[in-house]
Amino acid sequence: MSNITLYDYWRSSASYRVRIALNLKGLDFKTVTVDLLKGEQKAAENLQRNPQGLVPSLDLEGDMMTQSLAIIEYLDELHPSPALMPVTARERARVRTLSHAIAMDIHPVCNLGVVQRIVELAGGDEQIKVNWMREFISKGLSAFEQLLGDGQSGRFCHGDQVGLADVCLVPQVYNADRWGVDRSHLSRINAIVAEADKLDAFRMAEPRQLG
Template identity: 50%
Template sequence: MITLYDYHRSTAAYRVRIALNLKGLDYHQARVNLLQGEEAGDDYRAINPQGLVPALAVEDGVLSQSLAICEYLDELHPDPPLLPGDALQRARIRALAQTVACDIHPVNNLRILSYLTGTLGVDEGQKRAWYHHWIDEGLRAIEQLLEQHACGGPYCFGDRITLADLCLVPQVYNARRFELDLTPYPRIVAIDRQCLGLDAFERARPENQPDAV
Protein backbone atom coordinates (compact mmCIF):
# COMPACT_ATOMS: atom_id res chain seq x y z
CA MET A 1 0.00 0.00 0.00
CA ILE A 2 1.20 3.48 -0.88
CA THR A 3 1.02 5.98 1.99
CA LEU A 4 0.78 9.68 1.28
CA TYR A 5 1.77 11.92 4.17
CA ASP A 6 -0.63 14.71 3.50
CA TYR A 7 -2.32 17.89 4.65
CA HIS A 8 -5.51 18.85 2.87
CA ARG A 9 -4.56 22.48 2.17
CA SER A 10 -0.98 21.78 1.10
CA THR A 11 -0.80 22.65 -2.60
CA ALA A 12 2.25 20.42 -2.98
CA ALA A 13 0.32 17.45 -1.58
CA TYR A 14 -2.66 18.46 -3.75
CA ARG A 15 -0.47 17.98 -6.85
CA VAL A 16 0.46 14.46 -5.77
CA ARG A 17 -3.15 13.53 -4.96
CA ILE A 18 -4.12 14.49 -8.52
CA ALA A 19 -1.27 12.39 -9.93
CA LEU A 20 -2.23 9.35 -7.85
CA ASN A 21 -5.85 9.71 -8.93
CA LEU A 22 -4.96 10.10 -12.61
CA LYS A 23 -2.83 6.97 -12.43
CA GLY A 24 -5.68 5.05 -10.77
CA LEU A 25 -3.54 4.15 -7.75
CA ASP A 26 -4.92 3.25 -4.34
CA TYR A 27 -3.24 5.02 -1.45
CA HIS A 28 -3.61 5.59 2.25
CA GLN A 29 -3.53 9.15 3.55
CA ALA A 30 -1.63 9.87 6.75
CA ARG A 31 -2.52 13.27 8.08
CA VAL A 32 0.25 15.68 9.06
CA ASN A 33 -1.46 18.66 10.65
CA LEU A 34 0.58 21.70 9.66
CA LEU A 35 -1.48 24.07 11.79
CA GLN A 36 -0.54 22.07 14.88
CA GLY A 37 3.12 21.81 13.90
CA GLU A 38 3.13 18.03 13.47
CA GLU A 39 5.57 18.34 10.57
CA ALA A 40 8.24 19.58 12.99
CA GLY A 41 7.91 16.65 15.41
CA ASP A 42 10.51 13.93 15.73
CA ASP A 43 8.14 11.25 14.45
CA TYR A 44 7.55 12.98 11.13
CA ARG A 45 11.13 14.23 10.81
CA ALA A 46 12.19 10.60 10.95
CA ILE A 47 10.05 10.05 7.84
CA ASN A 48 10.93 13.27 6.02
CA PRO A 49 13.90 15.17 7.50
CA GLN A 50 12.77 18.35 5.73
CA GLY A 51 9.58 18.35 7.76
CA LEU A 52 7.51 19.13 4.68
CA VAL A 53 4.51 17.52 3.04
CA PRO A 54 4.01 15.60 0.94
CA ALA A 55 6.05 12.48 1.50
CA LEU A 56 5.20 9.24 -0.24
CA ALA A 57 6.02 5.91 1.36
CA VAL A 58 6.37 3.10 -1.15
CA GLU A 59 7.73 -0.43 -0.90
CA ASP A 60 11.34 0.65 -1.42
CA GLY A 61 11.38 3.71 0.84
CA VAL A 62 10.09 7.24 1.26
CA LEU A 63 10.08 9.94 -1.39
CA SER A 64 9.81 13.68 -0.88
CA GLN A 65 9.30 16.76 -3.06
CA SER A 66 6.08 16.80 -5.05
CA LEU A 67 7.55 17.10 -8.56
CA ALA A 68 9.98 14.26 -7.92
CA ILE A 69 7.10 12.14 -6.63
CA CYS A 70 4.94 12.93 -9.66
CA GLU A 71 7.74 12.03 -12.07
CA TYR A 72 8.41 8.82 -10.14
CA LEU A 73 4.74 7.86 -10.47
CA ASP A 74 4.84 8.76 -14.15
CA GLU A 75 7.84 6.53 -14.80
CA LEU A 76 6.30 3.54 -13.03
CA HIS A 77 2.79 4.12 -14.37
CA PRO A 78 3.21 5.88 -17.73
CA ASP A 79 -0.47 5.92 -18.72
CA PRO A 80 -1.67 8.63 -18.89
CA PRO A 81 1.68 10.38 -19.34
CA LEU A 82 2.29 13.56 -17.36
CA LEU A 83 5.18 14.55 -19.63
CA PRO A 84 4.02 13.76 -23.17
CA GLY A 85 5.52 14.97 -26.42
CA ASP A 86 9.06 15.51 -27.62
CA ALA A 87 12.01 16.82 -25.61
CA LEU A 88 11.10 20.46 -26.28
CA GLN A 89 7.52 20.07 -25.12
CA ARG A 90 8.56 18.13 -22.02
CA ALA A 91 10.99 20.93 -21.16
CA ARG A 92 8.20 23.49 -21.56
CA ILE A 93 5.86 21.44 -19.37
CA ARG A 94 8.52 21.21 -16.68
CA ALA A 95 9.23 24.94 -16.94
CA LEU A 96 5.61 25.87 -16.33
CA ALA A 97 5.29 23.37 -13.50
CA GLN A 98 8.46 24.74 -11.91
CA THR A 99 7.21 28.32 -12.23
CA VAL A 100 4.56 27.28 -9.71
CA ALA A 101 6.52 24.81 -7.60
CA CYS A 102 9.86 26.66 -7.47
CA ASP A 103 8.96 30.35 -7.83
CA ILE A 104 5.42 31.04 -6.58
CA HIS A 105 4.81 28.41 -3.95
CA PRO A 106 8.05 28.52 -1.88
CA VAL A 107 7.68 32.20 -0.93
CA ASN A 108 3.98 31.83 -0.06
CA ASN A 109 3.73 28.55 1.81
CA LEU A 110 2.64 28.25 5.42
CA ARG A 111 6.08 28.27 7.01
CA ILE A 112 7.04 31.48 5.18
CA LEU A 113 3.77 33.23 6.05
CA SER A 114 4.11 32.10 9.67
CA TYR A 115 7.64 33.49 9.82
CA LEU A 116 6.44 36.81 8.43
CA THR A 117 3.74 37.19 11.07
CA GLY A 118 5.32 35.37 14.02
CA THR A 119 8.98 36.37 13.80
CA LEU A 120 9.04 39.57 11.74
CA GLY A 121 5.81 40.96 13.16
CA VAL A 122 4.10 41.52 9.81
CA ASP A 123 0.38 42.19 10.22
CA GLU A 124 -2.37 40.35 8.33
CA GLY A 125 -2.78 43.10 5.75
CA GLN A 126 0.90 43.13 4.96
CA LYS A 127 0.95 39.33 4.80
CA ARG A 128 -1.89 39.37 2.28
CA ALA A 129 -0.10 42.04 0.22
CA TRP A 130 3.03 39.86 0.20
CA TYR A 131 1.02 36.84 -0.92
CA HIS A 132 -0.82 38.75 -3.64
CA HIS A 133 2.39 40.29 -4.98
CA TRP A 134 4.21 37.02 -5.54
CA ILE A 135 1.31 35.00 -6.86
CA ASP A 136 0.25 37.84 -9.16
CA GLU A 137 3.77 38.08 -10.56
CA GLY A 138 3.90 34.33 -11.15
CA LEU A 139 0.46 34.00 -12.71
CA ARG A 140 1.16 36.92 -15.02
CA ALA A 141 4.17 35.05 -16.39
CA ILE A 142 2.22 31.80 -16.72
CA GLU A 143 -0.58 33.54 -18.60
CA GLN A 144 1.98 34.86 -21.07
CA LEU A 145 3.62 31.45 -21.41
CA LEU A 146 0.26 29.87 -22.18
CA GLU A 147 -0.34 32.51 -24.84
CA GLN A 148 3.09 31.92 -26.40
CA HIS A 149 2.69 28.15 -26.54
CA ALA A 150 -0.98 28.31 -27.62
CA CYS A 151 -1.41 24.56 -27.95
CA GLY A 152 -5.05 24.86 -28.94
CA GLY A 153 -6.57 22.56 -26.34
CA PRO A 154 -8.39 22.95 -23.04
CA TYR A 155 -5.31 22.29 -20.87
CA CYS A 156 -1.94 23.94 -20.48
CA PHE A 157 -0.41 21.97 -23.35
CA GLY A 158 -3.22 20.97 -25.64
CA ASP A 159 -5.78 18.25 -25.16
CA ARG A 160 -3.87 16.16 -22.60
CA ILE A 161 -3.39 16.67 -18.88
CA THR A 162 0.25 17.28 -18.01
CA LEU A 163 2.39 17.97 -14.98
CA ALA A 164 1.80 21.67 -15.64
CA ASP A 165 -1.94 21.31 -14.99
CA LEU A 166 -1.25 19.37 -11.79
CA CYS A 167 0.76 22.32 -10.48
CA LEU A 168 -1.45 25.12 -11.79
CA VAL A 169 -4.80 24.01 -10.37
CA PRO A 170 -3.70 23.86 -6.70
CA GLN A 171 -2.07 27.28 -7.06
CA VAL A 172 -5.31 28.73 -8.44
CA TYR A 173 -7.10 27.21 -5.45
CA ASN A 174 -4.79 29.10 -3.11
CA ALA A 175 -5.15 32.31 -5.11
CA ARG A 176 -8.90 32.14 -4.64
CA ARG A 177 -8.54 31.30 -0.96
CA PHE A 178 -6.53 34.49 -0.50
CA GLU A 179 -9.05 36.44 -2.61
CA LEU A 180 -6.74 37.36 -5.47
CA ASP A 181 -8.56 38.84 -8.47
CA LEU A 182 -8.11 36.32 -11.31
CA THR A 183 -9.76 38.48 -13.98
CA PRO A 184 -6.41 39.27 -15.68
CA TYR A 185 -5.80 35.54 -16.26
CA PRO A 186 -8.57 34.19 -18.51
CA ARG A 187 -6.51 31.29 -19.87
CA ILE A 188 -5.57 30.14 -16.40
CA VAL A 189 -9.17 30.39 -15.21
CA ALA A 190 -10.41 28.41 -18.22
CA ILE A 191 -7.83 25.66 -17.70
CA ASP A 192 -8.67 25.46 -14.01
CA ARG A 193 -12.38 25.14 -14.77
CA GLN A 194 -11.74 22.41 -17.34
CA CYS A 195 -9.51 20.41 -14.98
CA LEU A 196 -11.93 20.61 -12.06
CA GLY A 197 -14.54 18.94 -14.24
CA LEU A 198 -12.43 15.76 -14.13
CA ASP A 199 -12.91 13.19 -11.37
CA ALA A 200 -9.19 12.93 -10.57
CA PHE A 201 -9.04 16.65 -9.83
CA GLU A 202 -12.38 16.76 -8.02
CA ARG A 203 -11.41 13.97 -5.63
CA ALA A 204 -8.09 15.70 -4.91
CA ARG A 205 -9.68 19.01 -3.86
CA PRO A 206 -8.78 20.07 -0.29
CA GLU A 207 -12.39 20.12 0.87
CA ASN A 208 -12.82 16.50 -0.24
CA GLN A 209 -10.02 15.14 1.96
CA PRO A 210 -10.56 13.16 5.18
CA ASP A 211 -8.79 15.81 7.28
CA ALA A 212 -10.80 18.74 5.91
CA VAL A 213 -12.51 19.78 9.12
Protein backbone atom coordinates in the same frame (compact mmCIF):
# COMPACT_ATOMS: atom_id res chain seq x y z
CA MET B 1 -5.57 -3.06 0.40
CA SER B 2 -3.45 -0.07 -0.61
CA ASN B 3 0.24 -0.15 0.15
CA ILE B 4 0.67 3.45 -0.87
CA THR B 5 0.44 6.05 1.91
CA LEU B 6 0.52 9.77 1.37
CA TYR B 7 1.51 11.86 4.38
CA ASP B 8 -0.18 15.13 3.64
CA TYR B 9 -2.19 18.10 4.83
CA TRP B 10 -5.49 18.93 3.19
CA ARG B 11 -4.61 22.53 2.36
CA SER B 12 -1.04 21.89 1.28
CA SER B 13 -0.78 22.56 -2.43
CA ALA B 14 2.28 20.33 -2.84
CA SER B 15 0.24 17.48 -1.30
CA TYR B 16 -2.72 18.38 -3.51
CA ARG B 17 -0.47 17.91 -6.58
CA VAL B 18 0.44 14.39 -5.50
CA ARG B 19 -3.19 13.48 -4.73
CA ILE B 20 -4.18 14.58 -8.26
CA ALA B 21 -1.35 12.59 -9.83
CA LEU B 22 -2.18 9.43 -7.86
CA ASN B 23 -5.83 9.79 -8.93
CA LEU B 24 -4.91 10.37 -12.57
CA LYS B 25 -2.85 7.18 -12.46
CA GLY B 26 -5.75 5.30 -10.88
CA LEU B 27 -3.61 4.32 -7.88
CA ASP B 28 -5.34 3.44 -4.64
CA PHE B 29 -3.78 5.20 -1.66
CA LYS B 30 -4.48 6.12 1.89
CA THR B 31 -3.62 9.42 3.52
CA VAL B 32 -2.18 10.20 6.94
CA THR B 33 -2.55 13.79 8.10
CA VAL B 34 0.47 15.79 9.19
CA ASP B 35 -1.20 18.81 10.74
CA LEU B 36 0.78 21.86 9.68
CA LEU B 37 -1.13 24.16 12.03
CA LYS B 38 -0.04 22.02 14.98
CA GLY B 39 3.56 21.98 13.71
CA GLU B 40 3.52 18.21 13.19
CA GLN B 41 5.75 18.63 10.11
CA LYS B 42 8.67 19.43 12.44
CA ALA B 43 8.04 16.47 14.78
CA ALA B 44 10.61 13.67 14.84
CA GLU B 45 8.17 11.25 13.21
CA ASN B 46 7.76 13.47 10.16
CA LEU B 47 11.43 14.47 10.03
CA GLN B 48 12.27 10.82 9.69
CA ARG B 49 10.12 10.66 6.55
CA ASN B 50 10.87 14.12 5.31
CA PRO B 51 14.12 15.62 6.66
CA GLN B 52 13.06 19.04 5.33
CA GLY B 53 10.15 19.04 7.77
CA LEU B 54 7.57 19.45 5.03
CA VAL B 55 4.70 17.59 3.41
CA PRO B 56 4.06 15.64 1.30
CA SER B 57 5.92 12.38 1.74
CA LEU B 58 4.85 9.31 -0.16
CA ASP B 59 5.41 5.80 1.11
CA LEU B 60 5.34 3.78 -2.06
CA GLU B 61 5.29 0.16 -1.00
CA GLY B 62 7.95 0.81 1.65
CA ASP B 63 9.95 3.30 -0.39
CA MET B 64 9.64 6.75 1.23
CA MET B 65 9.83 9.66 -1.17
CA THR B 66 9.68 13.43 -0.80
CA GLN B 67 9.39 16.43 -3.16
CA SER B 68 6.10 16.47 -5.04
CA LEU B 69 7.50 16.96 -8.54
CA ALA B 70 10.08 14.20 -8.15
CA ILE B 71 7.33 11.92 -6.83
CA ILE B 72 4.99 12.73 -9.72
CA GLU B 73 7.62 12.25 -12.41
CA TYR B 74 8.58 8.94 -10.81
CA LEU B 75 4.94 7.80 -10.73
CA ASP B 76 4.70 8.80 -14.37
CA GLU B 77 7.70 6.64 -15.27
CA LEU B 78 6.40 3.67 -13.26
CA HIS B 79 2.86 3.95 -14.63
CA PRO B 80 3.17 5.47 -18.09
CA SER B 81 -0.54 5.65 -18.86
CA PRO B 82 -2.02 8.23 -18.90
CA ALA B 83 1.24 10.08 -19.58
CA LEU B 84 1.72 13.27 -17.59
CA MET B 85 4.72 14.32 -19.69
CA PRO B 86 4.83 14.75 -23.49
CA VAL B 87 6.90 12.64 -25.86
CA THR B 88 9.67 14.97 -27.06
CA ALA B 89 12.46 16.35 -24.88
CA ARG B 90 11.65 19.92 -25.92
CA GLU B 91 8.00 19.53 -25.01
CA ARG B 92 8.94 17.99 -21.68
CA ALA B 93 11.17 21.01 -21.07
CA ARG B 94 8.18 23.29 -21.75
CA VAL B 95 6.02 21.38 -19.29
CA ARG B 96 8.80 21.64 -16.70
CA THR B 97 9.15 25.38 -17.36
CA LEU B 98 5.45 25.81 -16.54
CA SER B 99 5.54 23.45 -13.57
CA HIS B 100 8.66 25.02 -12.10
CA ALA B 101 7.26 28.55 -12.55
CA ILE B 102 4.72 27.50 -9.93
CA ALA B 103 6.47 24.92 -7.81
CA MET B 104 9.90 26.57 -7.64
CA ASP B 105 9.01 30.24 -7.86
CA ILE B 106 5.51 31.04 -6.57
CA HIS B 107 5.10 28.24 -4.04
CA PRO B 108 8.28 28.57 -1.92
CA VAL B 109 7.82 32.27 -1.10
CA CYS B 110 4.23 31.58 -0.04
CA ASN B 111 5.05 28.63 2.17
CA LEU B 112 3.66 28.51 5.72
CA GLY B 113 7.07 28.70 7.41
CA VAL B 114 8.10 31.70 5.28
CA VAL B 115 4.92 33.70 5.84
CA GLN B 116 4.83 32.90 9.56
CA ARG B 117 8.35 34.34 9.82
CA ILE B 118 7.34 37.44 7.87
CA VAL B 119 4.42 38.05 10.24
CA GLU B 120 6.81 37.58 13.17
CA LEU B 121 9.30 40.09 11.72
CA ALA B 122 6.41 42.50 11.15
CA GLY B 123 5.53 42.33 14.84
CA GLY B 124 2.52 40.07 14.41
CA ASP B 125 0.80 42.08 11.67
CA GLU B 126 -1.43 39.44 10.03
CA GLN B 127 -2.40 41.79 7.18
CA ILE B 128 1.21 41.61 5.93
CA LYS B 129 0.62 37.92 5.26
CA VAL B 130 -2.47 38.59 3.13
CA ASN B 131 -0.71 41.34 1.16
CA TRP B 132 2.35 39.15 0.66
CA MET B 133 0.34 36.18 -0.60
CA ARG B 134 -1.73 38.32 -2.95
CA GLU B 135 1.33 40.06 -4.37
CA PHE B 136 3.43 36.98 -5.09
CA ILE B 137 0.62 34.73 -6.27
CA SER B 138 -0.78 37.46 -8.48
CA LYS B 139 2.60 38.29 -10.09
CA GLY B 140 3.41 34.61 -10.52
CA LEU B 141 0.09 33.69 -12.10
CA SER B 142 0.22 36.68 -14.45
CA ALA B 143 3.61 35.48 -15.70
CA PHE B 144 2.22 31.95 -16.02
CA GLU B 145 -0.65 33.33 -18.14
CA GLN B 146 1.96 34.84 -20.47
CA LEU B 147 3.88 31.56 -20.66
CA LEU B 148 0.66 29.84 -21.73
CA GLY B 149 0.37 32.26 -24.66
CA ASP B 150 3.05 30.69 -26.86
CA GLY B 151 0.59 28.74 -29.00
CA GLN B 152 1.34 25.37 -27.42
CA SER B 153 -1.46 25.29 -24.88
CA GLY B 154 -4.83 23.81 -25.68
CA ARG B 155 -7.56 22.56 -23.40
CA PHE B 156 -4.76 22.03 -20.92
CA CYS B 157 -1.41 23.71 -20.25
CA HIS B 158 0.33 21.63 -22.90
CA GLY B 159 -1.97 20.78 -25.79
CA ASP B 160 -5.14 18.85 -25.06
CA GLN B 161 -3.59 16.24 -22.76
CA VAL B 162 -3.69 16.77 -19.02
CA GLY B 163 -0.20 16.73 -17.53
CA LEU B 164 2.27 17.83 -14.87
CA ALA B 165 1.76 21.56 -15.45
CA ASP B 166 -1.99 21.23 -14.86
CA VAL B 167 -1.29 19.23 -11.72
CA CYS B 168 0.75 22.22 -10.47
CA LEU B 169 -1.61 24.91 -11.73
CA VAL B 170 -4.88 23.77 -10.15
CA PRO B 171 -3.60 23.72 -6.53
CA GLN B 172 -1.94 27.10 -7.05
CA VAL B 173 -5.25 28.55 -8.27
CA TYR B 174 -7.00 27.02 -5.24
CA ASN B 175 -4.47 28.90 -3.14
CA ALA B 176 -5.02 32.10 -5.11
CA ASP B 177 -8.75 31.90 -4.39
CA ARG B 178 -8.10 31.16 -0.76
CA TRP B 179 -6.16 34.43 -0.44
CA GLY B 180 -8.58 36.49 -2.51
CA VAL B 181 -6.35 37.01 -5.55
CA ASP B 182 -8.22 38.55 -8.47
CA ARG B 183 -7.81 36.19 -11.41
CA SER B 184 -10.71 37.41 -13.53
CA HIS B 185 -8.30 38.61 -16.26
CA LEU B 186 -6.34 35.32 -16.45
CA SER B 187 -8.44 33.85 -19.22
CA ARG B 188 -6.11 31.03 -20.30
CA ILE B 189 -5.60 29.87 -16.73
CA ASN B 190 -9.32 30.07 -15.97
CA ALA B 191 -10.22 28.03 -19.06
CA ILE B 192 -7.71 25.30 -18.12
CA VAL B 193 -8.91 25.16 -14.52
CA ALA B 194 -12.49 24.80 -15.78
CA GLU B 195 -11.39 21.83 -17.94
CA ALA B 196 -9.56 20.21 -15.03
CA ASP B 197 -12.63 20.65 -12.82
CA LYS B 198 -14.47 18.27 -15.14
CA LEU B 199 -12.09 15.44 -14.24
CA ASP B 200 -12.76 13.20 -11.24
CA ALA B 201 -9.03 12.93 -10.53
CA PHE B 202 -8.90 16.66 -9.81
CA ARG B 203 -12.24 16.85 -8.01
CA MET B 204 -11.44 13.95 -5.68
CA ALA B 205 -8.17 15.62 -4.67
CA GLU B 206 -9.71 19.00 -3.78
CA PRO B 207 -8.99 20.31 -0.28
CA ARG B 208 -12.69 21.01 0.28
CA GLN B 209 -13.36 17.29 -0.14
CA LEU B 210 -10.97 16.59 2.72
CA GLY B 211 -10.96 19.50 5.14
